[in-house]
Amino acid sequence: MSYEIKITPIEKTKIDSIDVNNIIMGFSFSDHMFICDYENGAWHNPRIEPLALIPTHPAAMALHYGQAIFEGMKVTTGKNGTPLLFRPDQNAKRLNFSADRMGMPSFPQDLFIEGLKKLVALDKAWIPSKEGSALYLRPFMYADEPFIGMRAAKSYKFIVMASPSGPIYSHKIKLFAEKKYVRAVNGGTGEAKAAGNYAAAVLPTENAKAKGYHQVLWLDAQDFEYIQEVGTMNIFFKINGKFITPDLSGSILAGITRMCVIDLLRDKGFEVTERPIKLSEIKEASANGTLEEAFGTGTAVGIAMIEEIGNEDFTLNLPESNPVSNMINNTLNAIKVQKEVDKFGWIVEAK
Ligand SMILES: Cc1ncc(COP(=O)(O)O)c(C=O)c1O
Structure with missing residues (x-):
């Protein structure tokens, strides 16, 4: 199935503020994020936007009852300068395994992969070229329904952000x-x-x-x-x-x-x-x-x-x-x- 993913590019890239090849993992984030909302039993409005704060209600259920799951994957650059994902189908499967265990909705695997591809193509400049470095992708899903009470939430957000990263352990x-x-x-x-x-x-x-x-x-x-x-x-x-x-x-x-x-x-x-x-x-x-x-x-x-x-x-x-x-x-x-x-x-x- 082909999805329409609306893309709103950033006005001015932030890439000049960092050196992607000399960076500690986890502190810097690329220009864009992939985001999708779950409401009334279905995922809606898949889109890529400039990375920004997300307004969150203080009663968002993930903050209280912990319905929150995530994935981690790395993007590298191939022979012809093409960004490469590594076994994204496995991350999609594991995300959905986690979602199932936590009483959360599954996310369509083909939309997961299509969203990642589009995000990575847009933020290609953020992929470090140095050996051992990569662009780390963090897909995650959390319950954003504002409700106090213990039950499965009815609304969720799925987001993917990207963070350039160097090697974590260069030692034993x-x-x-x-x-x-x-x-x-x-x-x-x-x-x-x-x-x-x-x-x-x-x-x-x-x-x-x-x-x-x-x-x-x-x-x-x-x-x-x-x-x-x-x-x-x-x-x-x-x-x-x-x-x-x-x-x-x-x-x-x-x-x-x-x-x-x-x-x-x-x-x-x-x-x-x-x-x-x-x-x-x-x-x-x-x-x-x-x-x-x-x-x-x-x-x-x-x-x-x-x-x-x-x-x-x-x-x-x-x-x-x-x-x-x-x-x-x-x-x-x-x-x-x-x-x-x-x-x-x-x-x-x-x-
Ligand atoms: C608890 C735990 N075990 C194992 C792994 C290794 O999993 P993977 O090879 O998919 O990154 C991770 C990292 O995701 C982890 O957090």
Whole structure:
């Protein structure tokens, strides 16, 4: 289906106010946003406008009852200068999975992709060219109905904004194995990319940072025994030449980078198993020298090598060299800028 997306371009671009190739992620935003309203059971008025404040009623339900979900994706530039989206269909699917879990309406996948393409084509100048940098897209949906009372809202906004970003971690990371707080339980909202999941992670993450760690390593909510995922990443280990990653047990976010890494590793001939992983298994592998590599995967961070996992009770120092993870990281980055053939069909040109 083809949608009519009304475009109102900005009068004067703000691009001269920043250097897109020297920028910390999250602070600067491109000229435009894609926006669409949900009312009376349908999405209306898809449009691209200059990025601006959105008038919000103090009773907007998202502010009180938390119906808010989001996505994260990165745009790069291809061989001919064409902006490239990476697996946008997967982000659309996950957005709608999250929407379903949070009692929110789904957003048409073809409109999602068409809106992104038009936004990115318009704000093309905001895509950094520097290696490791990209234009981060943040699609999100929230309940904007002004109402006090606990029920599904009747009106929502879907918005996509764009923020040029440099690499987040150029160094290895340290993870705090959290034994007091939990991120998610089976039957909860951990599988959804719901804003509230991140709100609940703020305090433990700040505590971990104060202790010198970069992110929290979440363990299962029942026994604090099984590894789940990291702050904004999924996690992989290489033991004795084989890769393992926690299976999607019902409380872990199904990362799109995780999906790609599994495909790439298998394509390169490695065995990858998705299964429950006990922290004690990793400690044992570290002690007997079979733990060879460990890394986190996520859109914002790419592949982040892990140098340490610990808490007040233990410290694991991981091997310094990460040959396979580095190779996978390089392959993924090369596919994203069309320096390597996209044999999986992950790239979508925005034109
Ligand atoms: C909790 C959590 N887990 C995993 C991921 C990795 O997902 P993706 O690879 O789709 O970015 C993210 C980032 O979106 C996240 O926030």
